[in-house]
Amino acid sequence: AQSVTQLDSQVPVFEEAPVELRCNYSSSVSVYLFWYVQYPNQGLQLLLKYLSGSTLVKGINGFEAEFNKSQTSFHLRKPSVHISDTAEYFCAVTRGSQGNLIFGKGTKLSVKP
């Protein structure tokens, strides 16, 4: 069975500071990994995805994530956050041959001026 653990439920950070949102997954098979962002009162939007190849994946809005197979992690990073990055971030993994996404509980990023 596959599962996703987001280690922090809330991350407060000051504007222009770096941030890392942590995600670990468990799976007995190869997986595809995703980060989605949800702004208040909105649906989820894809930030980036890892399918294969380079373990460093760049996404929209200056975010990037690194796939680490040995540590089964897919942490999301941004070197300098903005107020507008305040949102909830979800890590997700595909589920076997069905391709259904399994989500973590989400991390609320709060960027303060």
Place this chain on the structure above:
Amino acid sequence: EADIYQTPRYLVIGTGKKITLECSQTMGHDKMYWYQQDPGMELHLIHYSYGVNSTEKGDLSSESTVSRIRTEHFPLTLESARPSHTSQYLCASSEGDALNTEAFFGQGTRLTVV
């Protein structure tokens, strides 16, 4: 910009009422999904569909039902709403059955049953 729409955005309804949450997409995607989202919890897949006339139950048991008569439309129905159904419901779609395709989400319907 994703072309997937959910109506209504917000719904407050009394116990015992029948409700239908609408979801439509104009991208021609074969696969569609319904997720249930509660604060501080994972998004739980409650229903999905591979295409017309295909519906499957997801990981989380739900008293709701779905139908897929047209490719673009995937409504979710609760025959008799209860306060335990209070939640946010997110609809999504993706291309085909490939593992690596992006899922596009609607803005959600926040349901409150009183």
